Amino acid sequence: MATEQILKLKEKANWVRQRVLEMITTAGKGHIGGAFSCTDILTALYYGGILRFQAADPKWIDRDRFILSKGHSAAALYVILSDLGYFPSSELSRFQKENCILGAHPSLKIPGIEADTGSLGHGLGIGVGLALSAKLGKKDFMTFVLLGDGECCEGSIWEAAMFASGRKLNNLVGIVDKNSLCSTDFLENCVNMEQLEQRWKTFGWDAVTVDGHSLEELVAVLSQTRSRQSEKPLMIIANTVKSKGVSFMEGKPEWHHSVPNKEQFEIAKKELSEE
Amino acid sequence: MTPSNIDIRDAFFDELYNIAKNDPRVILLVADMGAFSLVKFKNDFPDQFINVGIAEQNMVSVAAGLALAGRKVFIYTIIPFITQRCYEQIKIDLCSMNLPVTILGVGPGLTYGNDGPTHHGTQDIAIMRALPEITILNPSSAIMAAASMNIGYKNSGPTYIRIDKGKIPEIYNQNSDFSDGLAELKNGGELTVIATGIMVHQALKAAQELNNQSISTGVVDLYRIKPLNKEKLSRIIDNSKRLATLEENSIVGGIGSAISEFLTDNGKTIPLKRIALPDQHCFESGDRESLLAFYNLDTNGIMKTVSEWIKK
Numbered sequence: 001m002a003t004e005q006i007l008k009l010k011e012k013a014n015w016v017r018q019r020v021l022e023m024i025t026t027a028g029k030g031h032i033g034g035a036f037s038c039t040d041i042l043t044a045l046y047y048g049g050i051l052r053f054q055a056a057d058p059k060w061i062d063r064d065r066f067i068l069s070k071g072h073s074a075a076a077l078y079v080i081l082s083d084l085g086y087f088p089s090s091e092l093s094r095f096q097k098e099n100c101i102l103g104a105h106p107s108l109k110i111p112g113i114e115a116d117t118g119s120l121g122h123g124l125g126i127g128v129g130l131a132l133s134a135k136l137g138k139k140d141f142m143t144f145v146l147l148g149d150g151e152c153c154e155g156s157i158w159e160a161a162m163f164a165s166g167r168k169l170n171n172l173v174g175i176v177d178k179n180s181l182c183s184t185d186f187l188e189n190c191v192n193m194e195q196l197e198q199r200w201k202t203f204g205w206d207a208v209t210v211d212g213h214s215l216e217e218l219v220a221v222l223s224q225t226r227s228r229q230s231e232k233p234l235m236i237i238a239n240t241v242k243s244k245g246v247s248f249m250e251g252k253p254e255w256h257h258s259v260p261n262k263e264q265f266e267i268a269k270k271e272l273s274e275e
Numbered sequence: 276m277t278p279s280n281i282d283i284r285d286a287f288f289d290e291l292y293n294i295a296k297n298d299p300r301v302i303l304l305v306a307d308m309g310a311f312s313l314v315k316f317k318n319d320f321p322d323q324f325i326n327v328g329i330a331e332q333n334m335v336s337v338a339a340g341l342a343l344a345g346r347k348v349f350i351y352t353i354i355p356f357i358t359q360r361c362y363e364q365i366k367i368d369l370c371s372m373n374l375p376v377t378i379l380g381v382g383p384g385l386t387y388g389n390d391g392p393t394h395h396g397t398q399d400i401a402i403m404r405a406l407p408e409i410t411i412l413n414p415s416s417a418i419m420a421a422a423s424m425n426i427g428y429k430n431s432g433p434t435y436i437r438i439d440k441g442k443i444p445e446i447y448n449q450n451s452d453f454s455d456g457l458a459e460l461k462n463g464g465e466l467t468v469i470a471t472g473i474m475v476h477q478a479l480k481a482a483q484e485l486n487n488q489s490i491s492t493g494v495v496d497l498y499r500i501k502p503l504n505k506e507k508l509s510r511i512i513d514n515s516k517r518l519a520t521l522e523e524n525s526i527v528g529g530i531g532s533a534i535s536e537f538l539t540d541n542g543k544t545i546p547l548k549r550i551a552l553p554d555q556h557c558f559e560s561g562d563r564e565s566l567l568a569f570y571n572l573d574t575n576g577i578m579k580t581v582s583e584w585i586k587k
Contacts, residue, residue: 122368
């Protein structure tokens with residue numbers, strides 16, 4: 001992808017983060033940390049020419065399926081879906097408020113959302129079912145699933161991993177937003193999550209590690225996913241920083257679910273607009 | 276009542292075979308669970324039969340993905356594994372998304388007698404009943420078993436079916452209509468026993484003996500536990516002096532609880548005796564029949580419970 005286009009993607013990612021900051025601050029609740037760590041990944045998928053979709057026809061039968069398995073990062077996805085025309089941007093300012101379609105976690109009731117998520121460990125199995133159906137029906141849509149590394153503690157992820165490689169689902173792409181934090185702590189203080197790429201390979205997947213904030217690297221690896229010759233599903237380990245983009249939030253467990261006060265909001269907004 | 280020549284489990288799967296034969300969208304997932312009648316299914320429809328391995332959570336999520344892509348999915352294994360092990364997947368992936376997946380749980384109550392509490396299906400009605408979108412069926416005969424597969428197949432949302440095993444007397448005919456959710460098999464003004472699953476047969480035997488003792492006893496087969504047919508249930512209750520519920524499930528949260536809730540919510544004051552398994556795990560050794568006798572859920576035990584209650 002040309003440098004100019006990459007620059008545009010970076011600008012878009014920044015714009016998304018600013019909208020997320022506004023949404024969560026206005027709502028008084030939400031998950032900034034996880035939304036910011038995966039904003040570049042979502043930007044690459046939706047604006048980098050990776051996903052096939054028709055916003056005017058959300059249920060278009062041949063669309064690629066994207067599942068946000070780490071559902072708490074929904075705010076970033078909502079901003080993007082709204083920007084693409086799935087629903088009016090007026091909904092964003094009412095995020096989590098009465099009668100708003102946008103709850104803290106994604107629901108099938110929202111145009112552009114493919115599955116209810118929020119409890120971790122479900123999305124990969126659902127994605128496996130979608131990819132399996134495509135294989136059985138000889139459909140060429142791809143299925144993408146975004147996971148958290150904290151989510152990889154869930155045993156159901158590894159049940160799905162074994163089954164997907166066993167069925168040779170090379171139309172399935174997983175992405176781990178590896179920000180090294182879970183909800184309340186550093187992941188390494190809870191479990192051993194070392195050599196994550198190797199673990200997926202051991203489970204029969206192709207796996208590759210990229211910088212999850214490099215739109216060049218993300219677009220490069222994602223744009224190859226449709227033409228891969230391998231029989232295996234692909235897992236992309238995206239190294240990220242939780243709360244990426246705001247210096248005082250980056251890598252801090254407390255920003256998993258904290259809401260900035262007025263002063264913090266102004267600092268964060270300034271930092272994001274200067275990037 | 277004529278003895279059935281067909282194992283009720285075969286009746287389920289023979290019908291599923293017919294459904295799958297006519298609709299390539301139908302797919303059966305099993306979590307390393309077989310049945311004699313499934314061999315033909317597996318051989319004839321290899322693309323519609325998948326053993327996902329011993330991974331029930333994944334089976335439910337995969338079923339959801341398949342259903343989201345437009346398939347009609349059936350999933351099968353033993354009751355505690357397919358209800359309790361993966362309850363949250365059922366809650367979110369199937370019920371919250373209201374997907375057409377039929378959950379086939381084999382082994383109601385103490386079917387797997389000697390296998391112990393790990394294999395007993397004694398709390399499934401309670402927990403599955405708490406899920407808003409689900410239809411729950413507990414068939415009492417082979418003809419109803421076949422019909423229930425079609426109810427699941429045609430349902431636009433999730434269905435849970437308790438699959439029994441063994442040869443069970445037939446009480447319906449091929450023209451029976453199961454859209455009501457319950458069937459009044461016997462009228463009785465003094466006492467009405469509302470039973471479900473194979474306990475319907477115990478209820479019929481007990482009713483016969485109670486009628487011989489001049490206690491006019493009716494029997495209702497509550498084969499659809501959720502949603503309840505409130506209108507019909509109300510009419511039956513209003514024509515009875517006493518009610519008993521009979522089920523092979525824990526006393527906590529089963530059909531006894533469902534009926535009790537129904538009475539309370541509708542201001543109906545009628546004596547109710549809930550007959551079920553006790554609120555405990557069963558470590559007794561024995562087959563299903565002997566364990567049911569141990570817990571007074573055989574005909575003699577039911578008679579004893581009812582007689583003592585009525586005398587009070």
